Amino acid sequence: VIPKPTLDRLKLYHRLLNEVEQKHISSEEIAQRIGTNAEQVRKDLTFLKTMGKPKVGYDVETLRQELEELFGVKKTTKVILVGAGHLGNALVNYPGFENYGIEIVAVFDKDPKKIGSFIGELSVLPMQDIGRVVKRFHVEIGIICVPKESAQEVAEILVSKGIKGIWNFAPTRLIVPNDVFVVDEDMTQSLLTLKHYLEIKKKK
Amino acid sequence: VIPKPTLDRLKLYHRLLNEVEQKHISSEEIAQRIGTNAEQVRKDLTFLKTMGKPKVGYDVETLRQELEELFGVKKTTKVILVGAGHLGNALVNYPGFENYGIEIVAVFDKDPKKIGSFIGELSVLPMQDIGRVVKRFHVEIGIICVPKESAQEVAEILVSKGIKGIWNFAPTRLIVPNDVFVVDEDMTQSLLTLKHYLEIKKKK
Numbered sequence: 178v179i180p181k182p183t184l185d186r187l188k189l190y191h192r193l194l195n196e197v198e199q200k201h202i203s204s205e206e207i208a209q210r211i212g213t214n215a216e217q218v219r220k221d222l223t224f225l226k227t228m229g230k231p232k233v234g235y236d237v238e239t240l241r242q243e244l245e246e247l248f249g250v251k252k253t254t255k256v257i258l259v260g261a262g263h264l265g266n267a268l269v270n271y272p273g274f275e276n277y278g279i280e281i282v283a284v285f286d287k288d289p290k291k292i293g294s295f296i297g298e299l300s301v302l303p304m305q306d307i308g309r310v311v312k313r314f315h316v317e318i319g320i321i322c323v324p325k326e327s328a329q330e331v332a333e334i335l336v337s338k339g340i341k342g343i344w345n346f347a348p349t350r351l352i353v354p355n356d357v358f359v360v361d362e363d364m365t366q367s368l369l370t371l372k373h374y375l376e377i378k379k380k381k
Numbered sequence: 382v383i384p385k386p387t388l389d390r391l392k393l394y395h396r397l398l399n400e401v402e403q404k405h406i407s408s409e410e411i412a413q414r415i416g417t418n419a420e421q422v423r424k425d426l427t428f429l430k431t432m433g434k435p436k437v438g439y440d441v442e443t444l445r446q447e448l449e450e451l452f453g454v455k456k457t458t459k460v461i462l463v464g465a466g467h468l469g470n471a472l473v474n475y476p477g478f479e480n481y482g483i484e485i486v487a488v489f490d491k492d493p494k495k496i497g498s499f500i501g502e503l504s505v506l507p508m509q510d511i512g513r514v515v516k517r518f519h520v521e522i523g524i525i526c527v528p529k530e531s532a533q534e535v536a537e538i539l540v541s542k543g544i545k546g547i548w549n550f551a552p553t554r555l556i557v558p559n560d561v562f563v564v565d566e567d568m569t570q571s572l573l574t575l576k577h578y579l580e581i582k583k584k585k
């Protein structure tokens with residue numbers, strides 16, 4: 178298994194390779210444009226089969242293809258989202274997911290006023306439809322965008338319908354069976370990093 | 382400077398220490414509850430002054446205090462947000478920021494229909510008020526929640542008003558002077574990690 182910090186960096190390399198025009202790229206150039214060091218880049222790329230050639234670097238197209246395969250870009254993963262509130266709306270409308278083969282196929286909410294309304298091209302469905310949609314689209318991942326008081330209850334519904342991966346935005350720790358993966362999204366991480374770097378700059 | 386992956390883990394330790402009741406905690410217990418290994422925990426905590434005692438572990442209160450100091454929790458950082466759309470609404474309403482001394486003091490938008498409306502307790506202000514608010518509250522960080530076509534233009538406005546740190550949600554690379562820090566938020570990272578782990582599980 179590739180460690181998460183390495184996966185995160187590989188994803189940045191993939192985004193960079195999509196932007197460059199040249200045929201080859203060196204680990205020095207990748208490092209400089211991403212803001213890391215060449216040794217880290219070489220270490221990360223040892224998880225892949227593509228080798229760099231001395232003095233020439235890595236073949237951009239080969240490396241890009243291999244990274245797309247790693248991230249399963251060609252293979253679309255169907256995802257459902259629960260909670261058609263502000264965050265749910267922002268995620269459904271976000272074009273960035275399609276580039277990585279992630280497709281939000283349905284949105285659910287418990288509020289009768291929201292059911293039947295549209296977010297982008299999806300109409301908001303009632304919670305009792307989750308089972309039917311998970312079976313029809315072979316959905317494996319659910320995104321939780323409900324208030325923290327409702328998150329555990331929603332997680333249990335998703336697991337009972339066969340969901341194996343949960344992306345959780347609610348600020349609470351979910352209790353799920355061992356065979357279910359949960360990734361907690363905590364957007365405060367980035368703000369704390371910014372705050373920390375600005376503090377250090379002031380001390381210099 | 383503490384590397385970002387270490388900062389992210391230290392933040393998870395801080396969250397855990399806020400939840401436990403006991404007086405001491407071992408690196409093994411922290412590792413087990415966070416999902417990492419005890420060696421990594423000990424390595425991370427060497428960035429701090431608090432030492433663990435053999436057989437006893439770390440003093441929970443001392444460690445918690447020191448982490449709060451590191452993250453500047455007691456010292457409030459004032460932040461402004463541009464783009465009162467879906468994502469802007471979700472961020473302004475999110476209670477998680479207050480716990481880390483981060484306060485969103487104002488929200489701005491260019492859409493005349495949104496100016497004067499309320500998000501939580503904040504009323505949406507016009508873009509020309511940014512200079513006045515940054516001076517009055519000594520704001521250092523701006524959050525960009527506008528479509529990618531407007532992001533660079535908004536970044537230039539923020540930098541011209543003295544903002545030194547930008548948290549960017551728009552899927553585009555911002556060009557800013559060297560003394561301005563930008564953290565790009567890419568929420569697809571977590572979904573790709575989930576997708577990758579589910580793929581691996583299937584192969585086993």
Ligand SMILES: NC(=O)c1ccc[n+]([C@@H]2O[C@H](COP(=O)([O-])OP(=O)(O)OC[C@H]3O[C@@H](n4cnc5c(N)ncnc54)[C@H](O)[C@@H]3O)[C@@H](O)[C@H]2O)c1
Pocket residue numbers: 259260261262263264265285286287288291304321322323324325327330331346347348362363364365470471472474475476477
């Ligand atoms: N992790 C982060 O960094 C971060 C940032 C912003 C928001 N959030 C969190 O994301 C979540 C959503 O935030 P928001 O601003 O979109 O909230 P919101 O109130 O706008 O939306 C919540 C939606 O969930 C629905 N809902 C509530 N209980 C439900 C249930 N039992 N079943 C189905 N639907 C239910 C509501 O009807 C509503 O449409 C919150 O938990 C918030 O704390 C997290």
Ligand SMILES: NC(=O)c1ccc[n+]([C@@H]2O[C@H](COP(=O)([O-])OP(=O)(O)OC[C@H]3O[C@@H](n4cnc5c(N)ncnc54)[C@H](O)[C@@H]3O)[C@@H](O)[C@H]2O)c1
Pocket residue numbers: 266267268270271272273463464465466467468469489490491492495508525526527528529531534535550551552566567568569
């Ligand atoms: N990084 C991620 O993982 C992620 C996830 C979701 C959304 N996003 C991004 O976040 C951004 C906001 O998404 P959203 O769903 O809230 O969009 P939205 O359309 O709901 O909101 C955008 C807001 O920005 C305002 N705006 C547009 N141009 C402006 C300008 N020049 N100056 C000031 N205000 C301006 C609009 O009036 C609107 O209120 C988008 O760029 C989207 O792609 C990123």
